[in-house]
Amino acid sequence: MILRLALVLVLLQHALCATHVYNWTTGWGYANPDGIKRREVITCNGEFPWPSVRVTKGDRVIINLTNGFNNSNTTLHVHGMFQNGSNQMDGPPMLTQCPIAPNDTFTYNFTVSDNAGAYWYHSHTDGQYEDGMRGLFIIDDGENNKNFPYDYDEEVLLEIGEWYDKTVAQLKPDFLSLDNPTGAEPIPQNLLINNTRNLTWNVEPNKTYLLRIVNTGGFVSQYFWLEDHEMEVVEVDGVVTEKNKTNMLYITVAQRYSVLVRTKNNKDRNYAIMQKYDDSMLDIVPKNLALNQTSYLTYDSSKPQPKQSYVNSMDDFLDDFYLVPYHKQKLLPEPDHRIELVVAMDNLISGKNYAFFNNITYTAPKVPTLMTVLSSGKYASNSYIYGTNTNTFVLKRNEIVEIVLNSHDTGTHPFHLHGHVFQTISRADAVDDSDPPLEYNPKNHTSFPQYPMMRDTIYVRPQSNFVIRFRADNPGVWFFHCHIEWHLMQGLAIVLVEDPEGIQSNPSQQLTDSHKRVCKNVGMSTEGNAAGTTDWFNLALQNKQEKSIPSGFTTKGYVAFVFSCVAGVLGLITITIYGLMDLQNVEEKVIEDLDIAPGTLLEEGEEEEIETNQDYAKSGKSDGGSFEDERKLQDFETTKQISKSSSK
Template sequence: MKLTSFLLFSFITSLVCAETHTWWFETGWVDANPDGTFERKMIGFNNSWPLPTLRVKKGDRIQLYLINGFETENTTLHFHGLFQEGSNQMDGPEYVTQCPIPAGQTYLYNFTVTQVGTFWYHSHTQGQYGDGMRGVFIIEDDDFPYKDDYDEEVVLTLSEHYHDTATVLVPSFLSRFNPTGAEPIPQNTLFNESRNVTWQVEPNKTYLVRIINMGGFVSQYLYMEDHEFTIVEVDGIYVEKNTTDLLYITVAQRYTVLITTKNDTSRNYAFMNKIDDDMLDVIPSDLILNSTNYIVYNQTAFEEEAPSEYFLDSIDDYFDDFYLRPLNNATLLDDPDYTVTVDVVMDNLGNGVNYAFFNNITYTAPKTPTLATVFAAGDDNTNPIVYGTNTNAFVLQKDDIVDIVLNNQDTGKHPFHLHGHVFQLIERHEEIPDTESPVAFNISDHAEWPEHPMSRDVVYVRPQSYIVMRFKADNPGVWYFHCHIEWHLDQGLALTLIEDPQGIVSDSRQALTDDFKDACSAHGIPLDANAAGNSVDMLDLSGENVQHKPLPSGFTARGIVALVFSVIAAFLGLAAIAVYGMADIKDVEERVARGLDVDIDDDDDQEEESNVANEGGYTQASNQQQ
């Protein structure tokens, strides 16, 4: 009885202490020069960029009014890593949990925060967060277990930076003239949305540093000259302390670390962020792979001479997050009730464009958002067919233990993110060289799984290798699972998990809002329909959006490359013939003779060599002149 009274008192106290945060943000283009070398437009809020850091506490209410201030573009907003319990439609990905917000319309993201830690928010509309629509979202914790271990908090963001906008980059990337699917190469990396940043520190002080990779492509290495990181949190999960001198951070991952400064203030130190250049198809000569920032103890000494670029003996000795242990000592979940096995492949379809596939399906958005179909389908909402054949839809039962087995048959690394959950990473196989065949997970022959596995919402898979992730389906909703490399998501590397669809419908908190309905209405998108927009027969997918037809038998990516460049070479050759054939070229006989390695010192020799040339199929201008 006393315990019940205490819990009731705690609940009432949390409601009293909770705060409602109301923000009005309008999207728009802002002039900026993040890397100091090129001015371009970035997507800001309320005519300002970078976007603001938002701070809340567990239990707080968020009311964020997003005004689409673009002239023609749609937009959305996703709070990365937030579970959105009971508020699935606030999750953000368009055609998954909402319709895109049309230009001029306002959408209210309204939810209660149930977590703590380091998160971020970004657009979930193609290419927009790479154009700057991204910001930090911190959920403060009054009971933070390491609150007595630091003196001051600092936020550090990482990303790559392009001088072109997504409207230029995406069409050239998803093009038959890019048949290998080579990702656009960034012009720079950013460190707190800038470059060559100075961090003013005080001696003998411990800083809590929240590190977020808000980029859309490259993983980055992070290291400091003669300083160390002590990891205390990843992706909103507190972990037992681990100290390292080298972090490896994929896009969308977060690390919260403790950094203790020195007593001596006589010198300053380099703080390096380095691109994982294994992810680049080519490395331009002007791309700075190792970017130098500065830990400044002594401003006078810094003004006289800044620290020089700092190198480690080996970049391969980065900390492997697999060996982190959750502070709550959570144990490995029970054996799975359901296993989702997917193979990752990058390949070309009949239009010549390179796409990304889960089990030979490249995600193609449905005509009606999947969440709307959950409500529309009635008893059929447990049948994955209603969600389309090209959405990689899997229906999960309430409280099932679910394994996602991901076999990467591609030669690149991929960071994968699950919305609505964290998952336990229970196995990650070593990289397989591209000279060998890919290795797939074998349930009968695998490594020993950890008793207390690391949990987070973004994990990476190594080339031609596999990972195994486990989670409990205890959060009813439609949850996106996708590669967080923006280019690969654009290529279709995504699937949808429809978790406890009957539970979604029966939860009054999940009822579709007027903003949801208005956004769909503005686009003419039906709400009471299946993936094909069919409202009459939920099992009829006639006219659904599907991927392009496959290439004709025998075509490969290399064959396409050869074909494309052969065509280009042919056009160049024809152009050259046209130009030179119509031109009045001076001393043409001498040029041709030199090309044939003949002597034209006298008329007899010239005529003799001309006859030889004619026998070889050439017609010389010298014959016409004679």
């Protein structure tokens, strides 16, 4: 009888749930969201900004995404969605799907079964969301959010972020460049709120607003406060919390906060809504950069708009570590699987700056990792087949996983885990640049909280550490990565293959026809290891990260150095001798004395080769011997000038 009743309730719930279908086509248009410069933006069906989505927990969502770009692939990810049983709808290219080629369509089809609260969606390809391919994704807990535990009168959505006056395609070459050896991120020109600046939020007295604040930016964290108004935090990253009052929030990119704001009982004046850069994340602060952005909390539009609000200290923001989940989940037990990660930023042989977990910068495989799981049979539990340049860890079903992250970098990094929320059980203070990094000591740490804060995006402070735990109860292939989009481009990511046998045995995890077609149209296989072969332990052809810069000179380097010095001294002597002589046709005499044939000054193709390496030689770096390349360049420039003179 009970079983029948439960079945009836399940069927009734499914009958009441709605299906939302969205047909979106990407494209390029023009917009001026910051009011300063009109520039190219990514549009949805020709419109900017992209639409906000609102569904109810239990609903089905179908997004038919058509790639309307001319020469760029794309994908879509709903940030924070668990995708339980629908891992192939998560979105990261070469992780859970093949990228969508121009003029092709991929269907994202999933049920919102376990999520409620404030989320967002964005492209997971080549920084496209920084150009506008992003939007809010709000999930009500029951009809009209009736299951939300706190009362409020009205809901307001605030999407905050930063804005550049150039596209990512324009900024990326200079960012990942030999000329940017420190990896300094591009500086945004402005902060946005709801895709504009100087927003006006009209309020009424004596009302309680549920304010959902989502940072959809790609780089900077922001301080956020409302002048002379207190905020009560009631939800972070889709996790309802016990109420916690604060006057200021610190919100990294990809984080979400839902707060209750009680308005005043009069209309005496209007108040400032404040955003401020965390300028400690900027390598330089341009003189003309406005670090504060003021919008307006307006009680009476006939009264003057407020000026910007000042605070005594930027250190008085809410420390989210101490938030307690509303449905208290006790500290998970000691881990079955501990993953220890060291974050560092460094240069590889090209001179470009990359980001590393344990000396590996994520390099995408040739077959999406989920498809390697599905096609590898009994080998799926062996992390080797997923590639040695992907930083892949295999997790067993239901084991307790602990990630210990030690950052050796001097910046703040927000890290996001796909497919889960996690418990944050430890997070240390920032360490000054002049001191060595503070690594987590499992034998000497602060007491873990009884009911740890839970969310899906957490920041690590400069040269510091944090520890998180979660249960591996969601079979799938999941990214754990820095959500600063520039750092993801630099490779700051690992891959978690969670319960591969569970993925293989679940019919809902098998590839859809949409998946297969998209892979075929982009010329990628749906079977094989990271190298694209079913010779599972042969990774000879896998994609690899660049080689490291040699720690010292090789024998070849020393020889090149000595001969370069000798050649340089002889060159100076020769120049001095001829410079003191009053000779006619000096160029011809130099050529004659050195026994150089003008017609054979350069071997065929040598000029092109040396000019290609000119930047390396000038910087002291090259593919194999920097001093040798520099000597070639000097010889080339000298002989080229002589050749030009003798041909006159």
